[in-house]
Amino acid sequence: MTAPAVEETTASIAARSVTPKPARLRWILIQVAAVVLAGVVWSLASLAFPSSTLPPPTAVFARLGELALTPGFWSAVGITIATFAIALVICIVVGVPVGLAIGASTVATQSTRLLFDFLRTIPPIAILPLLLLVLGAEMEMVLVLAVGGAIWPILIQSIYAARQGEALLVEMAKSYRIPKAWFIRHIFVPGAIPFVMTGLRLGTTICLLLTISGELLGSAPGVGYEIANAQAFYDNTRMYAYVIVSAVLGLIVNGGFWALQRRLLRWHPSVRGEARS
Amino acid sequence: MTTPATGANRPEADGDVPALEARALGHSYGPREILGGIDFSIKRGEFVCIVGPSGVGKTTLLRCLSGLQKATAGELLVLGTVVDEPQPGVAVVFQDYSRSLMPWTSVLHNVTLPLRANGLKTAEAEERARQALAQVGLQPTVADLYPWQLSGGMQQRVAIARALAYNPTVLLMDEPFASVDAQTRSDLEDLVLRLQRELGLTVLLVTHDIDEAVYLSDRVVALSGSPARVADIVDVPLGTERDQIETKSTHEFAEVRAKVHGLVRHAASSGPAASSAS
Amino acid sequence: MSRLRTWVSLVALELWLPLLLVVIWWFASENSTSVYFPPLRVILQSFAENWLVPERALANLGPSLQVIGLGYGVALLGGIAIGTLLGLVRPFERAVRPIVEALRAIPGVALLPLFIVLFGIDQPMRILLVAYGAAWPVLLNTLDGVRAVEPTLLDMARIFRVGRARRLFQIILRSAGPQIFAGARISLAITLIIMVVSETVGASGGVGYFLMTAKSEFRISSMWSAIVALGILGYLLNILFRIAERYVLRWHRLQQARLEKAS
Numbered sequence: 150m151t152a153p154a155v156e157e158t159t160a161s162i163a164a165r166s167v168t169p170k171p172a173r174l175r176w177i178l179i180q181v182a183a184v185v186l187a188g189v190v191w192s193l194a195s196l197a198f199p200s201s202t203l204p205p206p207t208a209v210f211a212r213l214g215e216l217a218l219t220p221g222f223w224s225a226v227g228i229t230i231a232t233f234a235i236a237l238v239i240c241i242v243v244g245v246p247v248g249l250a251i252g253a254s255t256v257a258t259q260s261t262r263l264l265f266d267f268l269r270t271i272p273p274i275a276i277l278p279l280l281l282l283v284l285g286a287e288m289e290m291v292l293v294l295a296v297g298g299a300i301w302p303i304l305i306q307s308i309y310a311a312r313q314g315e316a317l318l319v320e321m322a323k324s325y326r327i328p329k330a331w332f333i334r335h336i337f338v339p340g341a342i343p344f345v346m347t348g349l350r351l352g353t354t355i356c357l358l359l360t361i362s363g364e365l366l367g368s369a370p371g372v373g374y375e376i377a378n379a380q381a382f383y384d385n386t387r388m389y390a391y392v393i394v395s396a397v398l399g400l401i402v403n404g405g406f407w408a409l410q411r412r413l414l415r416w417h418p419s420v421r422g423e424a425r426s
Numbered sequence: 427m428t429t430p431a432t433g434a435n436r437p438e439a440d441g442d443v444p445a446l447e448a449r450a451l452g453h454s455y456g457p458r459e460i461l462g463g464i465d466f467s468i469k470r471g472e473f474v475c476i477v478g479p480s481g482v483g484k485t486t487l488l489r490c491l492s493g494l495q496k497a498t499a500g501e502l503l504v505l506g507t508v509v510d511e512p513q514p515g516v517a518v519v520f521q522d523y524s525r526s527l528m529p530w531t532s533v534l535h536n537v538t539l540p541l542r543a544n545g546l547k548t549a550e551a552e553e554r555a556r557q558a559l560a561q562v563g564l565q566p567t568v569a570d571l572y573p574w575q576l577s578g579g580m581q582q583r584v585a586i587a588r589a590l591a592y593n594p595t596v597l598l599m600d601e602p603f604a605s606v607d608a609q610t611r612s613d614l615e616d617l618v619l620r621l622q623r624e625l626g627l628t629v630l631l632v633t634h635d636i637d638e639a640v641y642l643s644d645r646v647v648a649l650s651g652s653p654a655r656v657a658d659i660v661d662v663p664l665g666t667e668r669d670q671i672e673t674k675s676t677h678e679f680a681e682v683r684a685k686v687h688g689l690v691r692h693a694a695s696s697g698p699a700a701s702s703a704s
Numbered sequence: 705m706s707r708l709r710t711w712v713s714l715v716a717l718e719l720w721l722p723l724l725l726v727v728i729w730w731f732a733s734e735n736s737t738s739v740y741f742p743p744l745r746v747i748l749q750s751f752a753e754n755w756l757v758p759e760r761a762l763a764n765l766g767p768s769l770q771v772i773g774l775g776y777g778v779a780l781l782g783g784i785a786i787g788t789l790l791g792l793v794r795p796f797e798r799a800v801r802p803i804v805e806a807l808r809a810i811p812g813v814a815l816l817p818l819f820i821v822l823f824g825i826d827q828p829m830r831i832l833l834v835a836y837g838a839a840w841p842v843l844l845n846t847l848d849g850v851r852a853v854e855p856t857l858l859d860m861a862r863i864f865r866v867g868r869a870r871r872l873f874q875i876i877l878r879s880a881g882p883q884i885f886a887g888a889r890i891s892l893a894i895t896l897i898i899m900v901v902s903e904t905v906g907a908s909g910g911v912g913y914f915l916m917t918a919k920s921e922f923r924i925s926s927m928w929s930a931i932v933a934l935g936i937l938g939y940l941l942n943i944l945f946r947i948a949e950r951y952v953l954r955w956h957r958l959q960q961a962r963l964e965k966a967s
Contacts (some may be wrong), residue, residue, distance in 0.1 A: 162840065176798055183799045202821055236788075259717040264725070270938030272896040275931045278919035283740050351890065362813035362897075366904060380817030388821075392814050399809025492863050512863045525856035530878045530955040539874070540864035574959050592864065 204386045213390040226394060229371040233287055233360045233402075236295035240352055244303035245345060249338075252311025258281050265305060273298030273359055274366070288370065291363035299356035306348025310341035346410055357402055361395055372398070443506040445470045445628040446491065446596050452499030452653070453483075453490055460486045462653035463500060468596070468630060473622050475639035475660070476632045477690055478649030484632045487654065488600045491630070492518050505595060514544065517588075519602045523581040527573040533559070534569040537588045551591075558591035562617060579610035581623040583617070588661030590621065597622075603638065612670050615642060619668060636690065640683045641668060648689040657689050751929035754914070763911050765937075767910035768899055770827065772941070774896045775834025780888060783839040787846025787884075788877070797847070808844070812837025812898045814903065825906025830899065837898045838891040845887025849880025882956045885949050892945055896938050911937070 188206050193204040216222040250284060251257040274295055284290035314337045364373025372395050379388035444467035451464040468474050475599050478484050490497040493512035504513050517540075520526040534555055541551035559569055561579040562583040571579055582602060589597055599618070603611040619642055622629050633639050639646050643662050650657035662682050664673055675680055730744045750878040755761050790804075797940045816833060823829040853876050877884075901911025911934055918926035950957065 157763055179799045180802050185862065185893055187803050198822075256717070259714070260721045261717040264722045266942070267722070267939050270896075270899050270942050271931065271935040272893075272938060274897050274900045275915060278915055278927055279740065279924075279931070282919065282924075312954040316735060332940070358811040358897075361811045362901060365816070366901060375828055376814055380821065385821060388817055392810060392818060394807050395814045396810040399811065400806060403805065403809055433951055462774060494859055498829065511867055514865060516863065518860070518863045520856055520860065522856060525854050526855060526860045527755055528878070530881065539861075539866065543861075543864060543866040543870050572958070574962065590866075 184247075201383065201385055202260045204389060208386055209389045209393065212386045213393060216387070216390055225370065225372050225375050225391075226398075228288060229360055229364065229373070229398065232291050232295065232364075232371060233357050233398075234359065236292050236299060237353060237356050239292075239296050240300045240303050240356065241349070244348075244352070245307045247350075248304045248307025248345075249311045249341060252308035253314075258308060258312065260336055261308075264300065265308075269301040269305065274362065277363065286368045290367055291360055291369045291371065294363040294367075295356050295359040298359045299352045302351040302355065303345075307341070307345050310344035311337075312347075313344060314340050321323045343414060346414065350406060350410070353402055353406055357399060361398075442542060443469055443470075444503070445472070445505060446630060447506075448491065448500065449503065450492060450500035451487075451497050451502060451657050453486055453495065453497045453534040454499070454631075457650050459653040461490070461497070462655040464654065464656055466647050466656055467535050468628060468661060470628055472645065473619075473629045473643045474645050474647060475633070475643040476630065476647045476649060477634065477636055477639045477686060479651075479676075479690055480634060482649050482651065483654035484634075484649065485600065487649070488518075488598060488609075488632050492516055517590075517592045517594035517597050519582070519585050519597070519599045521601040521604050523578065523585045523605065524574065526585055527581060529545070529574050532570050533573055533576070533584050536573060536584060537569075537591055540588065540592045554591045555587070558587035561590060561621065562587045563594060577610075578606045579614060582606060582614060586614075586618065586621075590625075595628060597627050597629045599629065601633055602631065604634070604650065611638075616670065618642070623666065636683060636686050638685060640664075640671060641670070646682075646686050648686055657692070660686055660689070707915065711883045727773060740924060746925045747928040747932065750925040751932050754926060754929050755933045763909055763932075764914050766829065766906065768903065768912070768937075771830045771834055771902065772895055773908065775831045775899065776838060776892065778831065778835035778893065779838035779891055780842055782835065782876075783842035783887070783891065784846050785885060786839075786849050787843040788872070790843075791847040791850025791880075792876075808840045812894065813901050816901060819902075820905060830902035830907075833902050834895050834898045838895045839889035841894065842884060842887035845883045845890075846880060848882030850876055852883070853879045881953055885953060889942075889945060889949075892941060893938075896934070896941070898935065 191319060192205045192207070195203045197203075200208075251261055276297060277294060278291045280293055284293065321336070360371070361373040361376075363369060364371035365377045366373075368374055368377065372391055375391045376388055376395070379385070434464075447467040448464050451461060452459065453461040464487065466474075476484060476487065486495070489495045491502060492555065493509060493516065496510040501508050503509065504515060527533075528539070534552060536546070537555040537558060538546075538551040541554060542548060546554070556566065556569060560566070564580065564583055564587065568576065568580065568584075573584060576584065582605075586602075602618075603614050615638060618631075620628065629642075631639075631642060640662055646660045646662060648657045648660065649655070660682060664676070664678055664682070674696065726744075733743045734745065736743050742745060753760070754764060790800070812833065815836065815939040819829050819833045819836075823832055857875055857879065858871070861875055866875075899910075900912040900915065904916045907913035911930060915927060915930040915934075918924075918930060
């Protein structure tokens with residue numbers, strides 16, 4: 150949202166990566182122990198509830214294993230991933246260039262500020278019923294929903310990123326007589342990357358969230374559909390299994406993004422560990 | 427919560443007890459020994475400077491003296507009592523003033539924080555704070571500004587005022603003027619000197635600037651190589667009245683300065699020097 | 705006089721495009737025969753009937769506001785408290801980090817069925833679901849903010865013997881303020897989404913319920929009016945949020961402005 154927020158989080162990302170090897174092994178063991186402990190707590194809690202309401206982790210994971218052998222499982226997961234990926238690509242391909250272009254012009258930024266501010270606060274779920282009527286319970290509907298919700302942070306952060314460089318652009322181009330195209334490619338765009346990444350991070354999270362929500366509420370094929378369907382048939386074990394699948398998808402997306410960010414921002418001082426001494 | 431000790435007004439009967447004393451003080455980070463056996467003591471009302479080459483461990487020493495870190499070896503005594511944590515009578519002025527002042531609140535609130543934290547009522551704390559701000563030469567209007575609205579020199583004055591209002595027995599200063607320009611540095615040096623004389627403060631100032639160390643102090647402690655030890659403690663017989671131009675152009679100043687410089691240079695180029703205390 | 709002119713031109717610059725779009729929408733949809741895209745005039749009529757008439761507005765908005773208020777409140781308190789705890793006790797945070805990452809990765813909506821199973825289909829379930837889903841951004845941002853407190857300030861506090869509680873509230877949390885607010889803003893957006901979602905099942909009032917009923921009864925204009933209402937609700941809540949932020953983080957805004965001018 151603001152520049153310091155970017156630096157703060159990239160600094161904490163850097164901070165996470167400076168542990169020596171033997172200490173890291175110890176921490177991995179501690180983390181595994183914590184997860185095991187959580188599993189134990191879950192098992193105990195499941196004793197308090199009737200087995201259909203809160204099945205123990207063993208039952209859930211066993212069911213997950215069974216499901217993983219069925220083609221239906223993989224088609225659901227595949228559809229969710231595909232929908233998410235396509236939606237994200239659309240958001241980036243449309244949101245980033247448009248955002249940068251708008252941000253480079255003060256008039257455009259001012260003109261669209263109120264408009265985007267308003268549109269961004271409409272909960273995307275509000276559009277869902279309408280989309281269902283128009284497009285039906287299909288993948289395209291979920292796609293439109295995901296794009297409609299996830300594009301805003303990407304667009305708005307790109308505008309913000311361009312604002313940061315805009316003043317500099319005008320000055321440098323004038324004083325150094327740098328060709329605009331060169332400046333844009335080699336200075337403006339790389340400088341905008343950290344800010345754009347903040348928007349992408351949020352956009353990615355929202356995109357996955359809306360993909361699964363759209364499937365769940367709109368009965369469109371995918372992991373979300375499986376969750377709702379299982380619950381409708383009182384097959385709670387299956388429901389929990391798919392909830393875990395959605396968590397795993399979330400982890401992969403978050404982890405992948407984190408790794409990508411570290412790669413792309415390797416040059417950024419806060420990632421290099423040269424943050425506030 | 428005890429009210430901060432009044433530094434300057436203690437009865438003379440306590441005059442023999444050193445304000446601050448380090449006995450064989452040492453500190454290691456794991457296997458790395460930064461400080462060897464450090465021995466020195468500071469009398470009440472003295473102005474002592476610690477000099478040494480970069481990286482010798484001045485900051486580590488100051489952290490141990492202020493109670494922020496418990497030294498891994500030796501003892502630290504404040505007014506004759508062995509201590510291992512921050513004491514009510516010890517105040518610190520940091521090198522980086524912009525990081526030691528809270529940016530989300532006013533100058534006045536910054537200065538009164540230690541007082542309110544130690545039990546003083548807000549009204550009384552503000553009264554003391556305003557006095558301290560005046561003592562360091564700041565206008566009353568500064569009190570309601572944010573610290574970052576002030577220049578570097580003014581911010582450091584605020585930090586000094588905060589320490590003063592705290593009424594410390596010992597004032598520790600960690601390279602307090604390293605981050606300001608030369609002219610401001612002279613002004614601040616004279617400010618601290620004047621305050622020390624007026625209020626009878628005991629001051630321990632760590633610096634890498636030899637001119638500054640000699641100009642300000644009654645005695646200079648020169649630290650040696652690694653692990654850091656006291657190479658020598660040099661008396662500075664330049665009298666109570668000091669002037670940036672007059673004092674610094676005297677023969678005695680040049681002598682003391684050369685001696686200290688020699689100690690520091692020797693320390694920088696050689697390894698552990700023989701420890702000694704005078 | 706010129707200040708007024710600058711202000712007017714600024715406002716005009718921000719308003720012309722939205723107004724133009726609304727006008728275009730109005731005239732383009734006036735003769736619409738499409739079922740799904742009724743004339744704007746009809747939508748606005750429906751909006752006035754359902755959302756501006758006090759009794760109906762209250763019936764439609766009341767339960768939603770309750771879920772938003774309580775859910776967001778619990779999310780903030782819980783998120784800040786747990787985030788602070790994790791930020792201060794590093795070993796604990798490292799140990800539970802994988803669990804935190806896993807829990808946070810579950811889209812809040814995916815838990816709707818689970819929460820129904822565990823907590824029923826009434827307001828408490830909705831409030832808890834909102835609280836759970838909305839807590840994560842503010843929790844993680846609080847954690848980051850607490851970890852990033854300037855060490856010199858903490859040293860200063862220890863040397864001047866500032867007590868733990870005072871250190872926490874007057875230094876650590878205030879320092880983390882900007883981060884916490886950034887997280888809280890995202891949490892607000894999530895609150896709205898989950899609130900609507902949670903009202904699609906077993907509700908008897910609220911905006912989400914209105915929306916789903918309108919859809920199933922094929923009252924398209926009412927559906928659109930709900931979309932408009934939600935947009936306005938979200939926008940108003942954001943304005944309130946920004947006012948609070950301007951007040952609490954006045955120091956940060958001014959400091960940032962000063963830094964930008966200097967660079």
